[in-house]
Every structure is written in C-alpha cells, then in structure tokens.
Amino acid sequence: MANIGVNELLFLLQGLKWTIALAAIGFVGGGIFGLGVALMRVSTHAVLWRSGAAYIAVFQGTPLLMQLFVVYYGIGLLGVNVDAWIAVAIAFTLHASAFLGEIWRGGIQSVPKGQTEAGKALGLHYVSRMKDVILPQALKISLPATIGFLVQLVKGTSLAAIVGFVELSRAGQIVSNQTFRPLMVFAIIGAIYFALCWPLSLWGASMERRLAKAAR
C-alpha cells in the first residue's frame, strides 16, 4: 500500500497528457462535423434538416460512454478490429458534433435574417454568404457556449477509460486503488481539472464581455 508521492503524481500527469490529447481530438472532429450538422439543421431542404435533427437527437440522447462502447466493441463484434484511437476519434466526433452542431445552429439562427438577405441582394453565393457574412457573426454569438462545451468535453474524456486509455480520471482510480486514499486522490484530480478548465472558462467569459461591449 503505497502513499501518494512523486511517482503517483507523475503517473497522474501522464494521464493528463491523454486527457488533453483526447479533448483535442474531440474538438477538432466535433468542430468540423458540427459545422456540417449545423448547416444541415439550418438548411431549407427538408431531408437535410430532418437528418440533422435525428443525428442530434441520437448523439445528444445517449451517454458518451455507451457511444464509445458501441463504436469500439460493437464494431469489433462484427469482426472489424477498430483501433482505440479511431474509436475514440469517431465517438468523440459524434458526441461533440451533435452538441456543437446544436450550439452553432442557434448562433446561425440568431444572425438577423436581414444579413442573409443583404448577402443575397448583393449576389453573394451560398458559400460566400456563409463564410464571409453569417458564420463569423454566428461564431461570435456562440463562442461562450462553445467554450462552455469544450470545458465539459475536457471532463468527458474520462470516459475514454472504457476503451483502455489511462487518462487523468482512470489514472486517479488506479492510484486510488493502490493507495486506498480515494478522497485525497480525487481532490488532486479535481484540482488538476480545475487548473485545466478554469482558464478556458475565464477566456470564454472575457470573450462574452467583449461581445457585450461591441454590441451597442
């Protein structure tokens, strides 16, 4: 029965490395596909926005843990061997894109209709209208919510333990089961997460204030 010493702390920091890598994967994948989902959701094409809505309902409505499980082991059951990294990338992308898609849909829809109309009246085609006019404004509006989600995603990476990643939380559990000091271990883990997430939250809040000031 070990005590919590330097070794244990280093072990936790090893976990932290994975936590950050996993969050980054989720955010990049979720960002790219989330944009697609958001655009589907604001499309005037019924088939597109219905599929967008169904996508969001399914992947917001099931626990991330189960998504990871199904992607990693469920597909494995079909005889396809999925690499843990790929499983994590897929599951986090599904999860994050559903949430980001919904957040960004809100952002896009809160850009006044007049902006789209002005773009159209100037002859701008769809891509330019989205890229130059709507998305920059939508992103600004949804930035605080986006950062809020990123923080939740950082914490959500703990679930990747199910496919074998020894990230921060799992490392904590392992240390806790060696030292039998779960309270102390989880207090340390909480502090590490806080140190990771708080700057993000602060950045989001300052962004929110800047936006509030910019809007007259």
Place this chain on the structure above:
Amino acid sequence: MPNNQSGSEQALIALEGVEKWYGAFHALKNINLSVRKGEKIVLCGPSGSGKSTLIRCINRLEDIQKGRIVVEGVTLDDTGKTVDAIRREVGMVFQSFNLFPHMTIMENCMLAPMRVRAMSKADARAVATRYLGKVRIGDQADKYPAQLSGGQQQRAAIARALCMEPKVMLFDEPTSALDPEMVKEVLDTMIGLARDGMTMICVTHEMGFARQVADRVIFMTAGEVIEEARPDEFFRNPRHDRTKAFLGEILAHH
C-alpha cells in the same frame, strides 16, 4: 400592361401577371409593371399593402407563384443561374441598412465585387472608394457600422449596393428608420443618384422626394396596384377614394 412603351427604350424590368401567396394569404394580386432604363418609380401605400413584397420579388428574395418577372431580358425562373444573373444587376437598400457588423464600411463595400465579380482587392478598393466618396462618407471607410450614425449607415448601405454597379436600385423605405435630421442626408444622396440617371424603384412615404424625382408614383393597397400616375397628377388629382384618404392622412399632420 404588356410592354407598349414608346419602343425606343426597352423595359429593363417587367412584371407580368405576378401573383404571390404567403400560405393562404394573397399578398400580390396580378401585378403588371414595366420600368424603362433610367426611370424612377416611387411605390407607396398603406402598411401591409405588399410594397416590400413586390420589390423583394424582383431580386428573388421572395418567390412568386404565378406570372413572370423579366430583368434585362432574363426571365427569373427557379434555376440558381437566373437568380444570380439578376441579383448581379439589381442592387437593394433595406430600411434597416443590414450592413455586415463584423466588417468595416470599406470591407462591406469590397466583399461582393471581390466574391461575385472576381475583382482584385485593389480594384474593389478603388470602386468602393469611389462610391463611398459619391455618398460623401469617404472619411468613414475604416469604421465599423456600429460607429456610424443612422444616416451614415444608410448611405454606406447605398454605396455598398452601388459598388456592384447595378443597372437598377431597389429602395425599401430607406429613410424610415432614421431620425428626422438624418432623413435629409439620405434623401439628398438618393436625389443625386436619380440625377445621374440610375434606374430606381423606391418604396417611400417621403412625398417631397416623390414630387422631386419620381417619373411615376404607384399606389398599392391590399396587394393590388390601384393607382399609377405622374407625381403632379398623383398629388393633385388622385382618382381612387383610398388614395385620397391615404394622402389626406399623410399630408395632414405634417
């Protein structure tokens, strides 16, 4: 009203038997209108009569259910191609400006020329500078819309539309969001444009403006055009009772 104008000048815009429904609501009823190059039309009528709807149909911000809209020989149909072609030739100025808040005035003006006309940055800047000068806000080019007064914003919106060098300009109550003192500067800008020979369709209740520049005043009510006349005639001798009542009220408390 098939196109039986003097013939020397072809109609730049022609609406033939246009009908528009919003769901069950009949918003435009058998609209026939033809506008020659250089002509200035003022559109007025009570609230909800379909003025905005009409001009929004011309550049296809609304679709129509029946009839035909032809702009410079191109008939608007459901293909993106004709819509694009027409929007390139038709500029529009909204009541609420609709400037892009995240771009400076200069960037607002350069965007469409660069993206739609594939102009180089330098060329787009030159064009923008010219038109911003024309509406006399050249010195505001590097500000953001929120830093401008209402009148300046509206003039920037006019410049932005002009940068596409459209054949026609559509104005939808361009002064009604402005306070009394700012109305004048925008009207002056529009009068300047009219003098330069721009073809214009303008929804407005500024009767002084109508008197001064309009070739024709068109009065709508309940989705129909019920009166169409030269301004002097229109003000002096309106034919319909509805027009008389409306004019009475508009002129009364001024």
Place this chain on the structure above:
Amino acid sequence: MPNNQSGSEQALIALEGVEKWYGAFHALKNINLSVRKGEKIVLCGPSGSGKSTLIRCINRLEDIQKGRIVVEGVTLDDTGKTVDAIRREVGMVFQSFNLFPHMTIMENCMLAPMRVRAMSKADARAVATRYLGKVRIGDQADKYPAQLSGGQQQRAAIARALCMEPKVMLFDEPTSALDPEMVKEVLDTMIGLARDGMTMICVTHEMGFARQVADRVIFMTAGEVIEEARPDEFFRNPRHDRTKAFLGEILAHH
C-alpha cells in the same frame, strides 16, 4: 424660474436647478421647470439634447446629481419610498412601447394595479377594460403585443399607464416608431387625453400636435432649455437662432 405662476394652482411637478451628468458628460444643465395641474407641455429639440433624460429623471429612471425634483409635494430623494410614491403618480409611455410580450394586452394593463395598488383581479380587469376602451382597442384585449399593429401597441402602452390612474403622463416620442398612418391614431388618443384634462409632458416632433394641444413648448439643446413659449408664439416667432434652424429643417421636408 421659481414658481411665480398665478398662485391659484400649485405646481404638480417642479424641477429646480437640476443637473445631470453621465460620467463626465453634462447631460442636463440647470433645468428649472414647473408644471401645473392639467398643463400640457411639449418638449422638443435636436437629437441628443437631453429630452429623454429630462423626463426620465422625473420618475427616477435616472438619478440626478444636483437640484431638486418635486412631484405633488413629494421631493425625490434617494429613499425607495419617495421613488415609489412618485412612480405611482406618474405614468410613462415609451417610444418603443415596452409592452410585456408574454402577457396579453389585458394582463399588461392589470399587472401594476394588482401588484402596486393591490387591486382585486376583478377590479383591475374593470379598470383595464375602461381604459382600453378609452383608447379604442377594447377588442384587442386578449391578444398578445406581437399580434397588434404598431399604433395599437402604442395605444395599449398608453392604456397600461392610464390604468394606474396617474396624475401626470410622460410621453417619450410616442409616435416616432410608427408608420405615418399609425401616427394619427396615437395622436388622436393623446389629444383625447389632453381634452380630459390630463397633465402631460410630451417629447415629440409632431408640430401639429404641439400647435393643437400644448400650453407651452419647451426647446432644449445641449442639455439646456433655451426657449419656452406658447405654441403660436414658438412657431411664429422663435427667438433663438438654433430654434429657427431646427424648425426650418423639421418643417422643410414635410
């Protein structure tokens, strides 16, 4: 301008040496004003001259840094009690209506009588019905604000203020958000109120209205009252150059 009126009628509202700063910006400069019961004051002046600020100070939506405001004998100080007392006696109608979107017109009107005057539901409904009828939108009582036209909304806002049966009504450009046809119905409603003897302070640029009902017209610029006169005198013979210039522009393009 200490209260040297004929004396038979005490001042209902008195402002004495009022000064107001927004940070470093001096928004109101030495304002002295006294309004007798039943008097109708029209306040005008260029944008940013402090008209809104002035009437907002009267019911303490803004605080003042110097001077004194007395309403019905109560001197506004920093205690909640005098603020409450005064707000009960002073109704206000905003330019942008500010109806509560989640309540029907009836509920909008009943809220304050029930919560502030502790009226029963039935009594509040009776009062609301009476005033909604008075502004001639009794039939709209069960609609939500968004379902009404601008003119109707503005009249609902007037009715809502009247339901508190205030001694004074403050109007802040109550018609400027309306389209030309709706202006008339709101002005008619206000003229009706004026005839019933309501004490009113009204910020407006509707000069027809000023001519018709105002006892006094007050002209502000840059935070100061620079002219104060009976309407006929004010329009016929403005003393200050600034007033002349302003009147010139306001009346020009109408």
Place this chain on the structure above:
Amino acid sequence: MGYVLDFSVVYQRLPELLLAALSTVGLAVAGMSLATLIGILGVLTRTSKSRILRIPTIAFVEVIRNTPFLVQIFFIFFALPQFGIRLNPTATAIIALAVNGGAYAIEIIRGGVESIGKGQIEAGFALGLHKGQVFRHIVLKPAFRAIYPSLTSQFIMLTLTTSVCTSIAAYELTSVAQRIESDTFRSFEVYFSITLIYLAISGLMMTLFSAISRLLFSYPVR
C-alpha cells in the same frame, strides 16, 4: 468470431432494468427541478450589487463548472460525513445533480436575464413595480424563453450524467446494468440495451420539454 448475441438474459431481467430506468428518471427530474431553483436564486445573487452575495456565487459556479461531476459527488458522499453531514446515496445523487446542474443553470439563466431589454425593466419600474416584482413578473418568463434550448440541452446532459451516480452506489440504470453484466458476463447485450433505454429516456425528456415550451412560451413574438 464465435460470439453469439443472446438477449434473453436482458429480456429476463428487463423488469429490473425498467425499474432502475424509472429511478434514473426520478433522479434526473429531481436534480433538474432543484437545479432550476438554484439557477433562479443564483442569478439573483450573481447579479446582486452586494459583493457578499455575488463573489461566493461566482466562486461556486466556477468551481462546479470546472471540476468533474465524479469529484463533486465523491466529496459529498465521502468527505461531508467528516463534517457531520451524512447523506444516503440517493440524497447524495440528487444534491450532486442539483448542485452541478444549478451551476450551469445560473450562467445560462443569467444570459437570458441579460437578454431582456432595458426598456422592459424600465417599463416595470415606471409602473411602480418593485425590483422583485419586475424580476418575477416581467423578466423571468421571457428570460426562460430566450435560453430554453440551452437549458434543456444542459438538462439532457444532466440526465445522462446520472449514470455517474453509480460510483457512490446510488440505485439507477447503469448500476443495475453493471450488476446484470457481472452476473452473466453478457456485456454487449446489456450495454446495447441500456443505450436504447437512455435514448428512450432522453427522447421522452425532449418531448416533454417541447410540450412545456408550447405550454409556457407559446405567446407570439416578432
């Protein structure tokens, strides 16, 4: 692969799973209701002029939002007894969910409150209403309408978060599923099934949320 899916195990113990699902719904609903309450009260203290109210609220929100739920629930269950507060797993779960959801709710609802036009509040004051009355009658409903979508999706997340409560031995869907799994080693069958049950629960919640929205927020706006 030789593995043959056999859902009969799950089917036999479906009543157990459904009962646990009910408990999950119960935890979620209780958590959400309290979270909403915390959210509303928290907004008042968060936007209060008094620093004594405002600073602790901000600290509360930041600590909760930036630490994992697992840590929070561990703290309540294992550490609070040292201070003489001993709560059973169900109570712990509900309080942890309420606290976690409440911190998010405070920030979300604050966004809604701040989106209410100044004119609305001034109109309330001009009618003679007090601050509390203005908040209660004028601000609250439109504020909720404005942020309803973000609040409800946060609540869907909260519903799924109930599964973490299994770590303090609370009775809910995931814990029962894990028991069935350990009895039978039928992991796939059990996890596939509870994924569907969770999907059904969140689908139900979303339906309920939109019904509530139709009921409360159906007034027209422009």
Place this chain on the structure above:
Amino acid sequence: GTLEQAKAAGKVVIGIQGDNAPWGFVNSSGVQDGLDADIGRAFAKELGVEVEFVPLAVANRIPSLVTGKVDVLFATMGMTAERAKSIQYSKPYAGNVLSVYGPKTTKIADYKDLAGLTIGVPKSSAMDTSITAGVGDKATILRFDDDAATIQALLAGQVQVVGGNQFYGDRLDAASAGTYDTKFDLKTLYNGAGTRLGEKDWNEAVNAFLDKIMANGEYAKIYAKWMKREVPKFPESMPDIPYTVM
C-alpha cells in the same frame, strides 16, 4: 487470433485488471504488476513469446476478450456457473477468501446478523452475489465501483459493514488500526483464466501451463509473493463450470 497466430507473431496479448492490487494493477512506474501479471508473464515465457498486457476495467474485460482485442484474460475472474455460459474458464489458479468486515464493536456472526444493516460491497464482485443471496432484501446493499471506494465508505460511516476479499483486513488496519475485524467468511471464490467459448487451443494451452507451474513449484513462489498465504487446495471440478472445452 488463434494460438498459432500468436506464436507466429511472437506475442500474446493478455487482458488484466489495471486497478485491483495485489492481483493485477499498474504500479506507480506505469508497469503492470501483481499476481495475475506474474502468472501472465510466466505463461508467455512458456509459449516462448513476448507478453503484452492490456490493463482493463471491470466493464470492458469481457468485450475485450470477445472482440479479440486480447487473447486471454488473467483478470481476477471469479468462477460462477452463470458466467461460465459466456466465457470459457480454465482450471482455477487462485483462491480468494471472501469475508464480512466491520467495526469490532458490532457483533456479527452470520447472515442473519446482517439484517437491517447497510452493507458495502464492490459491484460485480462475488461478495455482492453472496451477500445478496444471503440477506436478500433484509439489508441495504450499496455497490461501489471498486475496493477503494468500498473501504472508504466503511471509513466514512456510509456503510456499517463491508463484504471484501482477503486483503480488506490489512487495508482497514492500515487506515484505522484496531478498529475493524473479520466477522465471518462468506465463501472461497476461485479465479480462472478466461478464453473465448469454443476455442480449444487457448484453453488447452492455459490448462497445460497451469498444471506445469503448479507441479514445479513456480506457482507457489508467485502465490506466496503476492498473497502472503498458503496455496489453497483447488477443487478438481465445479458443478456447471467446465475447465475445458467440450
């Protein structure tokens, strides 16, 4: 893959618990350690291949085996008839005396004394199964994620007794010397290695390996190192739990 494939690749992939000392755990240098790890290493040596450990949690042991992500499980898997329907057990290779632990001051001698108490157990454990069967709904059973949480619950007073394995006594003493003791034994649970149902090659290889190390004394050394106890006597057969593929 098959045994042949593993030999050809020169590597056997062994699933093992990551946080269950002293059976299988990752030590603070990040290396897999414990009884299961040593036996796993010996198994690989026997096959003449490298070993690769995959540290698993309770929830993904079976999925990892079934989907072929590991070849064999040495993952502290208590042998029960119900579970034997889903995986192929080998012969038992470890024993585990399960007991009820509680404060010295409470007198508990058997299941009926547990009535009315709040009992903590690690979930998915045989203690859970035994106690649940033994007291039914006469007591409140709280099922925790792991041993650490179970023990913490007892220390925090959230439960009155716990069902634990043979190491709980040491741990409780370390945390609070002289406060807790063993109340009564529930049963002895035997652990077997797990392989996929129907795969004769792996099962036979494991059984042959176990026979060999038990005969040559290597096993006893490993057992003594981690369990600090006598090697128990393993049953020759258990009802409904076949040791071999039939």
